[in-house]
Amino acid sequence: MINICEVGPRDGLQNEKEIVSTADKVELINRLIKAGIKKIEAVSFVNPKVVPQMADAEQVMNSIPSHPEVSYSGLVLSRKGLDRALNTKIDTVNVVLAVSEQFNLKNARRSVKQSQEELVEVILETERAGRKPAGVLGTVFGCPYEGSVSIDKVFSIANSFIEAGCKEIVLADTTGMANPLQVKQVTESFVKAFGEEIELRLHFHNTRGLGLANTLAAYQAGVQSFDSSIAGLGGCPFAPKAVGNVCTEDMVNMFHRMSADTNLNLEELIKTSHWIENIIGRPLPGMVSKADCVKV
Amino acid sequence: MINICEVGPRDGLQNEKEIVSTADKVELINRLIKAGIKKIEAVSFVNPKVVPQMADAEQVMNSIPSHPEVSYSGLVLSRKGLDRALNTKIDTVNVVLAVSEQFNLKNARRSVKQSQEELVEVILETERAGRKPAGVLGTVFGCPYEGSVSIDKVFSIANSFIEAGCKEIVLADTTGMANPLQVKQVTESFVKAFGEEIELRLHFHNTRGLGLANTLAAYQAGVQSFDSSIAGLGGCPFAPKAVGNVCTEDMVNMFHRMSADTNLNLEELIKTSHWIENIIGRPLPGMVSKADCVKV
Numbered sequence: 001m002i003n004i005c006e007v008g009p010r011d012g013l014q015n016e017k018e019i020v021s022t023a024d025k026v027e028l029i030n031r032l033i034k035a036g037i038k039k040i041e042a043v044s045f046v047n048p049k050v051v052p053q054m055a056d057a058e059q060v061m062n063s064i065p066s067h068p069e070v071s072y073s074g075l076v077l078s079r080k081g082l083d084r085a086l087n088t089k090i091d092t093v094n095v096v097l098a099v100s101e102q103f104n105l106k107n108a109r110r111s112v113k114q115s116q117e118e119l120v121e122v123i124l125e126t127e128r129a130g131r132k133p134a135g136v137l138g139t140v141f142g143c144p145y146e147g148s149v150s151i152d153k154v155f156s157i158a159n160s161f162i163e164a165g166c167k168e169i170v171l172a173d174t175t176g177m178a179n180p181l182q183v184k185q186v187t188e189s190f191v192k193a194f195g196e197e198i199e200l201r202l203h204f205h206n207t208r209g210l211g212l213a214n215t216l217a218a219y220q221a222g223v224q225s226f227d228s229s230i231a232g233l234g235g236c237p238f239a240p241k242a243v244g245n246v247c248t249e250d251m252v253n254m255f256h257r258m259s260a261d262t263n264l265n266l267e268e269l270i271k272t273s274h275w276i277e278n279i280i281g282r283p284l285p286g287m288v289s290k291a292d293c294v295k296v
Numbered sequence: 297m298i299n300i301c302e303v304g305p306r307d308g309l310q311n312e313k314e315i316v317s318t319a320d321k322v323e324l325i326n327r328l329i330k331a332g333i334k335k336i337e338a339v340s341f342v343n344p345k346v347v348p349q350m351a352d353a354e355q356v357m358n359s360i361p362s363h364p365e366v367s368y369s370g371l372v373l374s375r376k377g378l379d380r381a382l383n384t385k386i387d388t389v390n391v392v393l394a395v396s397e398q399f400n401l402k403n404a405r406r407s408v409k410q411s412q413e414e415l416v417e418v419i420l421e422t423e424r425a426g427r428k429p430a431g432v433l434g435t436v437f438g439c440p441y442e443g444s445v446s447i448d449k450v451f452s453i454a455n456s457f458i459e460a461g462c463k464e465i466v467l468a469d470t471t472g473m474a475n476p477l478q479v480k481q482v483t484e485s486f487v488k489a490f491g492e493e494i495e496l497r498l499h500f501h502n503t504r505g506l507g508l509a510n511t512l513a514a515y516q517a518g519v520q521s522f523d524s525s526i527a528g529l530g531g532c533p534f535a536p537k538a539v540g541n542v543c544t545e546d547m548v549n550m551f552h553r554m555s556a557d558t559n560l561n562l563e564e565l566i567k568t569s570h571w572i573e574n575i576i577g578r579p580l581p582g583m584v585s586k587a588d589c590v591k592v
Contacts, residue, residue, distance in 0.1 A: 176587065179553035180512050209546040209583040213508040216476050250505040257475035287505040291472065 002255050002262045003225040004248065005039040005201065006032050008276070009060075010075055011245055012233025014044065014053050016280065022056045024279050026063045031275060032230065033070055035268035041094060041227070044075035045084040061088035073134065077108045077115070082122045086129050093126045095119040095161070096136040098174065099154050100143035107138070116157055123164035134168040135161030136203070140186065142177030151186060155193055168199040170227065173214065175243070176207025180217035187221040201225035204246045206232060206285065211246030212254055219260070226251065231273040232285030247286040249273050298551050298558045299521040300544065301335040301497065302328050304572070305356075306371055307541055308529025310340065310349050312576065318352045320575050322359045327571060328526065329366055331564035337390065337523070340371035341380040357384035369430065373404045373411070378418045382425050389422045391415040391457070392432040394470065395450050396439035403434070412453055419460040430464040431457030432499070436482065438473030447482060451489055464495040466523065469510065471539070472503025476513035483517040497521035500542045502528065502581065507542030508550055515556070522547065527569040528581030543582040545569050 009029055013020055029040055042064060048055035057074065064072065066089065073092035074085050085093050097115045098104040104112050119135075126133040140154050158169050171186065183202070190200055202218045202225070204211045215226055229245030249269040252262050266288075273289040305325055309316055325336055338360060344351035353370065360368065362385065369388035370381050381389050393411045394400040400408050415431075422429040436450050454465050467482065479498070486496055498514045498521070500507045511522055525541030545565040548558050562584075569585040 179550060181554040207583065207587045208549055209508055209543065210550055212505055213512045213550060216509045216512060247505065253504055254475060254506055254509060258477040287503065291503045 001224065002219075002260055003039065003201075004037065004251065004262055004264065005041060005073070005225065005227045006037045006230060006248055007041040007203070007227045007245055008032070008229040008231070008233045008248065010041040010044050010054070011227075012229035012231075014051050015234060015243070016053055018281075019053060020279060022059045022063065025056070025060050028230070028272070028276055028279075029060075029064050031268070031272040033065070033067060034265075035272055036262075036264040038069055038263075039071050040073070042072045042074060043088075043090075045081035046075065046077055057084065058088055061090060071132075075136075076122060078110075079118055079122055079125075082125060086126075086131070090131065092132040092134050092168075093122070094134050094136045094170070095122050095126075095166075096138060097157060098138035098143075099149050099157060100139040100146045102145040103139045103143050103174070112153075112157070116160060120160055120164045123161060123166055127165045132168075133161075133164070133166050134170060134201075135166040136170040136172060138172045138174040140171045141173040141179075141182055142175070144175050144177070151189065154186075155190070158190075158194065162194060162198060167197070168201060169194070170201040170203050172203035172227075173205055176205040176210065178204065178214050179210060180213050183214045183217040184221045187218050187223055191222060199225055201227060203227035205234070205243060206246050207243050212250060215246060215251055215254070219255075230269065230286075231276050231280075231289065232287075233276065233280070244285045247273075247288075249288050250286055253288045297520065298515075298556055299335065299497075300333065300547065300558055300560065301337060301369070301521065301523045302333045302526060302544055303337040303499070303523045303541055304328070304526040304529045304544065306337040306340050306350070307523075308525035308527075310347050311530060311539070312349055314577075315349060316575060318355045318359065321352070321356050324526070324568070324572055324575075325356075325360050327564070327568040329361070329363060330561075331568055332558075332560040334365055334559075335367050336369070338368045338370060338386075339384075341377035342371065342373055353380065354384055357386060367428075371432075372418060374406075375414055375418055375421075378421060382422075382427070386427065388428040388430050388464075389418070390430050390432050390466070391418050391422075391462075392434060393453060394434035394439075395445050395453060396435040396442045398441040399435045399439050399470070408449075408453070412456060416456055416460045419457060419462055423461045428464075429457075429460070429462050430466060430497075431462040432466040432468060434468045434470040436467045437469040437475075437478055438471070440471050440473070447485065450482075451486070454486075454490065458490060458494060463493070464497060465490070466497040466499050468499035468523075469501055472501040472506065474500065474510050475506060476509050479510045479513040480517045483514050483519055487518060495521055497523060499523035501530070501539060502542050503539050508546060511542060511547060511550070515551075526565065526582075527572050527576075527585065528583075529572065529576070540581045543569075543584075545582055545584050549584045 528543030
């Protein structure tokens with residue numbers, strides 16, 4: 001069984017210049033749940049001046065339904081973010097660190113070491129608060145500023161998060177630099193280093209069109225958990241299709257055609273994709289949702 | 297070594313409503329050769345009333361340079377098309393048949409059996425004329441009208457083309473219905489049935505975003521020859537990104553990042569992609585060509 005974590009409401013929307021209303025964010029999440037999504041990165045608890053689209057994180061969390069089977073996660077870069085997260089009903093705290101120095105400095109305004117130390121405390125505190133911590137490592141497959149990234153460094157940080165209590169690690173290809181061979185190698189090394197009791201989730205962007213090829217390579221290497229974004233949300237208005245997350249319904253279509261079950265309703269996902277495209281007001285990168293109108 | 301056959305000048309352009317000038321087609325081919333392309337599907341010899349974009353096939357063939365290392369192919373659906381092809385300097389005649397009845401009826405106005413009989417004669421005649429025949433089978437991985445396609449039928453037709461003299465067979469996913477598991481199975485069965493002395497080339501469309509995942513699956517199963525289209529040409533104005541061929545520069549980027557050589561110059565391909573996008577006058581589906589302007 002493939003476990004898909006829908007990140008559209010957070011990673012997908014965060015780069016949109018036009019603010020999506022809280023009501024529409026809540027409707028998006030409700031529609032995703034209707035399609036069978038059980039795991040949703042719903043919000044991020046970051047500086048609203050830097051990411052205004054996520055300023056209503058608390059309101060979103062207050063307005064979405066509590067479902068026994070649905071788990072909500074929120075992104076946290078710091079201790080301050082955790083305090084906000086713990087004041088909501090968030091189930092999982094995604095602590096995020098970019099493994100490359102320059103990227104983390106831009107993203108979190110901290111050195112990697114500073115983020116690592118602060119986030120180890122955040123993980124411990126998350127556990128004490130009875131929530132679930134997940135460690136998310138960004139730029140694992142390459143950094144647009146620094147190029148290649150040391151996999152030893154990735155694993156050393158992953159290890160510190162696991163020792164602090166994370167049972168789930170997400171390796172993220174933040175700017176779509178991964179290739180299938182590298183994904184296979186990194187995935188196999190990870191499982192060898194940390195064993196199968198740590199849930200490994202992969203997070204791909206489709207910047208260079210390799211999102212589904214990388215997903216396939218990870219799946220072949222044994223990974224069953226993936227992040228994706230409805231309609232491929234995450235694109236930048238100035239570079240259409242260039243930075244979106246891998247698209248949920250396209251990924252689900254791939255797995256279903258390969259007879260790998262996701263427990264998701266593809267038709268409902270496509271409806272939701274059309275709906276959010278209408279809200280955003282421009283064509284989004286997802287392809288399956290457009291394919292049915294083309295017969296030959 | 298990966299062998300890429302560039303099909304942009306034929307499959308890529310044929311659906312474009314606006315006629316691209318002969319001069320621009322010739323410049324496109326020259327630019328592709330400069331990027332290292334050795335195999336080009338340059339034209340098709342079909343009814344110009346049905347495919348007006350290809351009406352200047354003879355002029356294109358007369359205007360492109362003869363290169364000892366570059367091989368030009370042209371698409372032929374019938375005996376009549378062959379006569380036109382043999383009056384040009386075409387190196388390879390791509391005889392095309394869609395394996396599904398309804399699709400072939402629309403595409404070639406013949407039953408599959410009629411096409412098969414006529415094309416076996418075309419293959420024999422191509423050989424007698426000292427040119428190379430290649431057998432192209434369409435809708436191999438599914439038909440939009442009939443659904444799944446019998447692989448026995450595919451192999452039976454392939455066999456008749458091979459017996460007539462084809463040393464190269466192209467299996468085409470005409471409307472992007474293939475999935476990676478199916479590609480692996482079909483490819484492995486093909487090699488088992490016909491051996492490695494028959495060159496197997498795969499032709500994917502990216503209709504559902506699976507073009508590169510399917511390419512990866514075929515590569516893993518041992519295939520080294522692929523069709524692709526510069527900039528992902530082949531999209532339909534009414535369904536952006538929905539029906540294009542898999543994009544040449546995106547495919548080359550994938551292989552290079554996996555340390556699989558193509559003997560192609562990616563930078564020149566990207567320049568050519570930008571150039572043709574400017575000629576066509578709208579954004580084309582290729583992604584690598586847009587990625588460099590997006591750093592994070």
